[in-house]
Amino acid sequence: MKRTFLLLVVVAVAGVFWSQQSSSANGTSAKTVTFSKNVAPIFNAKCAECHRPGEGSPFSTLAYKDVRPWARSIREKVTQKTMPPWHADPHYGTWANDRRLTPEEIETIKTWVEQGAPEGNPKDLPPMPKFTEGWTIGKPDIVIPMPEAFTLEASGPDEYQYFEVDPGFKEDVYVQSAEARPDNRKIVHHIIAFIRPPVAATAAAKPRPNLSKEELAALRAKMEKESPVYREGFLVRTKQEAPVCDDGCNDPKGGRLGRADRGSEMENGQLLAGYAPGMNQAVWEPGTVKKIPAGSKILFQMHYSKVAGSVQKDRSSIGLVLAKSEPKKLVHTMGISNNAFLIPAGADNHKVTACWTAQNDIHIINFMPHMHLRGKAVEYKAIYPDGKTEILLNVPNYDFSWQTAYYLKEQKVIPKGTRIMVTGYFDNSTRNKFNPDPTKIVRYGEPTYDEMMIGWMDYTQDNELAKQSVASK
Ligand code: HEC
Incomplete structure (x- = not known):
C-alpha cells in the first residue's frame, strides 16, 4: 500500500515538473527553427551514433538532404519517445550513455517539422562529428x-x-x-x-573413455x-x-x-x-x-x-x-x-x-x-x-x-x-x-x-x- 502511494506521489511530482518544462519550451515556438542552426546539433549528439552511413539504420542524420524526407516520421518517433531507443525508468540510476532527449530538444524538433523542416543557412551548421570509419572503438590493435x-x-x-x-x-x-x-x-x-x-x-576436450560403438x-x-x-x-x-x-x-x-x-x-x-x-x-x-x-x-x-x-x-x-x-x-x-x-x-x-x-x-x-x-x-x-x-x-x-x-x-x-x-x-x-x-x-x-x-x-x-x-x- 505504502509503496503504491509513494509511487503515485513521484508520478504526480514528475507530472508537474514535466508540464512546467513543456510550457516554458512552448515559448520558443515563435522563432524560426532551422536544421542548420537548431536541429543538426541535436541530431549529431543524439542520433548520428546510429544514423550515419554504414550503421544499419534506415537513414543518415548528418546531412539535410538525407534527413528531409524523414521529417514527419522523425517528429512522430521523437514525440512518442521511441527514438532514440532508451528503456530505463528514469527514477532509478543515472546513466553515462543515457540517450534520451530533453523536453526542450523534443520541442525544438517538433517545432522544426511543424514549420516545414527548413534547412536554414548552411553556414550555421555545427562542425561535422568525427566517427571512425568501421570501428566505433577506434582503430583496433x-x-x-x-x-x-x-x-x-x-x-x-x-x-x-x-x-x-x-x-x-x-x-x-x-x-x-x-x-x-x-x-x-x-x-x-x-x-x-x-x-x-x-x-x-x-x-571441454577431455578424452573419451575407450568404448565400443x-x-x-x-x-x-x-x-x-x-x-x-x-x-x-x-x-x-x-x-x-x-x-x-x-x-x-x-x-x-x-x-x-x-x-x-x-x-x-x-x-x-x-x-x-x-x-x-x-x-x-x-x-x-x-x-x-x-x-x-x-x-x-x-x-x-x-x-x-x-x-x-x-x-x-x-x-x-x-x-x-x-x-x-x-x-x-x-x-x-x-x-x-x-x-x-x-x-x-x-x-x-x-x-x-x-x-x-x-x-x-x-x-x-x-x-x-x-x-x-x-x-x-x-x-x-x-x-x-x-x-x-x-x-x-x-x-x-x-x-x-x-x-x-x-x-x-x-x-x-x-x-x-x-x-x-x-x-x-x-x-x-x-x-x-x-x-x-x-x-x-x-x-x-x-x-x-x-x-x-x-x-x-x-x-x-x-x-x-x-x-x-x-x-x-
Ligand atoms: C542506438 C541507435 C539509434 C539511435 C541513437 C537513434 N536511432 Fe533512430 N533508428 C535506429 C534504427 C536501427 C532504426 C531502424 C529500426 C527501427 O525502426 O526500429 C531507427 C529508426 C528510426 C526512424 C524510423 C524510420 C522508419 O523506418 O520509419 C526514425 C524516424 C528515427 N530512427 C529517428 C531517430 C532520431 C531523430 C534519433 C535521434 C534523436 C534517433 N533515431 C536515434 C537506431 C537509432
Whole structure:
C-alpha cells in the first residue's frame, strides 16, 4: 500500500515538473527553427551514433538532404519517445550513455517539422562529428576474424552458430575496449564473443573413455534422455518436461538446471564483446581492463536471421584495443540467470527471478538485461547485508529489438554479501504483438521463439590487483 502511494506521489511530482518544462519550451515556438542552426546539433549528439552511413539504420542524420524526407516520421518517433531507443525508468540510476532527449530538444524538433523542416543557412551548421570509419572503438590493435566465412542457407529458422578461434596469445592480454563488428548486416542479428581460458578449453576436450560403438551409442542415448536440454538443429532448447523453477532466488539450485547446457556454461564465462542493435561497445575507463589469459580461445556466438530466397555469407570480427597504461582493475562479467523457468501458454505477466551474491566488495560498471520476444519488463535490485533494498535498474518496457547496455554514470559500490536479484516478467499472451505463438508453453532456449532471462553485469573487485589475479569464473 505504502509503496503504491509513494509511487503515485513521484508520478504526480514528475507530472508537474514535466508540464512546467513543456510550457516554458512552448515559448520558443515563435522563432524560426532551422536544421542548420537548431536541429543538426541535436541530431549529431543524439542520433548520428546510429544514423550515419554504414550503421544499419534506415537513414543518415548528418546531412539535410538525407534527413528531409524523414521529417514527419522523425517528429512522430521523437514525440512518442521511441527514438532514440532508451528503456530505463528514469527514477532509478543515472546513466553515462543515457540517450534520451530533453523536453526542450523534443520541442525544438517538433517545432522544426511543424514549420516545414527548413534547412536554414548552411553556414550555421555545427562542425561535422568525427566517427571512425568501421570501428566505433577506434582503430583496433588486434582484429580477430571468424576462422572462415560461414554460408547461411536461404530458408529455415534463425541459426545460432559457434566458431572458436585461437588468437595465439602467448602472454596475458589486457583489453581496454573491445568491439564485435558484423560483416554481413543483412543476416547478423547479434554477436557475442566469449573468452575461453585454457582450463575450460582442456576440460571441454577431455578424452573419451575407450568404448565400443554400441556402448558409445547407449551412453549417448542415456545422456540425451537424462539431460534437461536437447538440440534442434544447431540450437539448444530446454525439454518441456525438465524440472521447473520460476523463483530462482528461493531455490537451493538458484533456478539452474543440473547439467549446464552450452548457453548456461557461457553465461558464467567471460563475455568479451557483443554486437546487437542498440548495444554500446565495451569501453572501460583507462586502467580498468578485461584480461584474456595466455592460451585462451575466443568463442563467437553468432545469431543469424535468414534472408528469404538468398544464400548469404558472413565473416564477422572482434577488434581489440589494448591497455596503454598499467592495468589496475579487472572487469568481471556476470550473467545472473534462471534457466529452469516455465511460462504457461497465454500468461500475460509471468514472473521469474534469479539471484547472485557478491563474494567481495565490488564496483558495478553496467547492466545488460537479456530476454527474447516475450520479455516484458526487468528489474535489478540490491539486497544489502543489513536487509535494505535498492532498485539498481528498472526497465518497465523491455524491447528485444534493443539490446541496450546501461552504463552507470558513477560506478555502484556494492559490499560483500549483497544479493543482486534480477526479476523478469514475460508476456506470452495475444496482447504481446511480438509473441511468436501465445498457445505455446515456453522454456529457456537459444532460439528467439524460446526465452532467456539473463541479467548481465560488468564489475570490478575492490581487493584485486589486475596483474596478479587469474580470471575468475
Ligand atoms: C542506438 C541507435 C539509434 C539511435 C541513437 C537513434 N536511432 Fe533512430 N533508428 C535506429 C534504427 C536501427 C532504426 C531502424 C529500426 C527501427 O525502426 O526500429 C531507427 C529508426 C528510426 C526512424 C524510423 C524510420 C522508419 O523506418 O520509419 C526514425 C524516424 C528515427 N530512427 C529517428 C531517430 C532520431 C531523430 C534519433 C535521434 C534523436 C534517433 N533515431 C536515434 C537506431 C537509432
